[in-house]
Amino acid sequence: MAWKTFFTVFATIFVGEVGDKTQLATLLYASDIKTSKWLVFAGAALALVLTSFLAVLAGGFIGQHVSERTLRWIAGLGFIAVGVWTLVST
Numbered sequence: 001m002a003w004k005t006f007f008t009v010f011a012t013i014f015v016g017e018v019g020d021k022t023q024l025a026t027l028l029y030a031s032d033i034k035t036s037k038w039l040v041f042a043g044a045a046l047a048l049v050l051t052s053f054l055a056v057l058a059g060g061f062i063g064q065h066v067s068e069r070t071l072r073w074i075a076g077l078g079f080i081a082v083g084v085w086t087l088v089s090t
Contacts, residue, residue: 013052022048 017023026044030037062071 017048 022044026040029035029044030040
């Protein structure tokens with residue numbers, strides 16, 4: 001198993017998810033005293049697993065049709081655009 005890839009993906013996704021909208025929404029659902037914390041956890045975990053699965057499928061498909069260099073440029077420009085949008089929208 002390629003542990004370097006595993007830990008790189010884990011760290012990237014973990015850091016990206018900490019404090020994002022999804023985590024805040026999960027926190028709000030779990031804050032309801034009448035709501036089962038395990039059901040909130042299971043629902044949030046399943047949603048993240050499913051969206052990750054769809055991303056892997058899409059990435060595999062796109063990777064077969066678009067060069068890795070082009071994908072890196074698109075991803076980099078996308079992150080820059082999100083950063084600029086975040087700074088400008090506040």
